[in-house]
Amino acid sequence: MRYIDIMIAPDWVKDFRGLDGVKTRLLYKQGYCIMTYFEPTDCYFENLGKDGVQISVSETDNIDTYLTNNWQSVHDMTPTYLSGKVLDFVNALQIATVKADRNGYGLSLTGIVDRAFAYGISTKDEMISFIRRCYRDGVDQEKVYLYLTTALRTTSLNAFLLDEVNKYYREGATA
Numbered sequence: 001m002r003y004i005d006i007m008i009a010p011d012w013v014k015d016f017r018g019l020d021g022v023k024t025r026l027l028y029k030q031g032y033c034i035m036t037y038f039e040p041t042d043c044y045f046e047n048l049g050k051d052g053v054q055i056s057v058s059e060t061d062n063i064d065t066y067l068t069n070n071w072q073s074v075h076d077m078t079p080t081y082l083s084g085k086v087l088d089f090v091n092a093l094q095i096a097t098v099k100a101d102r103n104g105y106g107l108s109l110t111g112i113v114d115r116a117f118a119y120g121i122s123t124k125d126e127m128i129s130f131i132r133r134c135y136r137d138g139v140d141q142e143k144v145y146l147y148l149t150t151a152l153r154t155t156s157l158n159a160f161l162l163d164e165v166n167k168y169y170r171e172g173a174t175a
Contacts (some may be wrong), residue, residue, distance in 0.1 A: 002039040003061050004082055006090065007032060009052035027066055033074075034066065037082035042160070044125035045090060046132075046174040048097045055090060095167055098132050107137045127157060131164050131173035141169040 011029030024037040039045060039057065048055050056062075067073070082090060107113055112129045122129050127148070134144045144165055152161070 002045075003058050003079065004037045004039050004090070005039070005043060005056040005062060006035045006086070007054040007056070008035075012052040018086065022075060023077075024065070024075065024080040025077055027071040028069045028074050029069075034071065035086070036061070036079040037061070037086070038079050040083065040087065041082050041148075042124065043082070043087075043091070044128040045094055050093060054092065055093070068081060069133070072149040091167075097171060098135055098168060101136050103136060104139060105137060107139050116147075116151040121148065121151045121157075122153040124157065124160060127150055127152075127161060128164055131161075131168065144169075 013031065013033055018153060022035055027034040027036075045057050047057055061079075112126065112133050116126065116130050121130060130148070130151070131144060134147065141146075145161075148161055148165075152158075
């Protein structure tokens with residue numbers, strides 16, 4: 001289970017109306033707020049920062065670090081799973097960040113790509129990382145499907161594959 005900390009800058013806090021009604025752990029410090037959630041099992045997020053919102057993903061709970069650094073607990077409760085409008089927002093931000101990072105230099109056989117072809121893809125997080133890497137590197141949608149049919153080690157991820165590829169390629173943003 002991974003933790004997701006969503007830090008919102010003071011300029012953006014006003015856009016997140018209803019923070020008092022947030023049903024997860026909530027911290028404040030100097031106008032900033034942090035909402036902590038558990039990552040849903042069908043998602044895989046990366047760390048990112050964009051326009052006053054920073055998303056940090058970790059395997060451990062960072063509450064002790066925050067409290068040591070003078071963050072004030074507003075809702076001292078166990079984090080909940082990311083869902084609803086906040087999940088939609090984080091998904092949209094993740095997709096926008098990947099699309100903005102697109103360089104079109106071509107796929108290099110390093111990291112997740114090398115592991116995918118050497119050992120195959122058998123989990124959702126491996127698939128998501130592979131699709132994002134392909135998109136960033138300018139690989140067109142048809143080649144992504146070709147690569148994944150070669151690297152995919154389980155057919156149970158086929159429907160998930162289609163949904164995930166469509167997140168990035170459905171708006172005609174092919175190479």
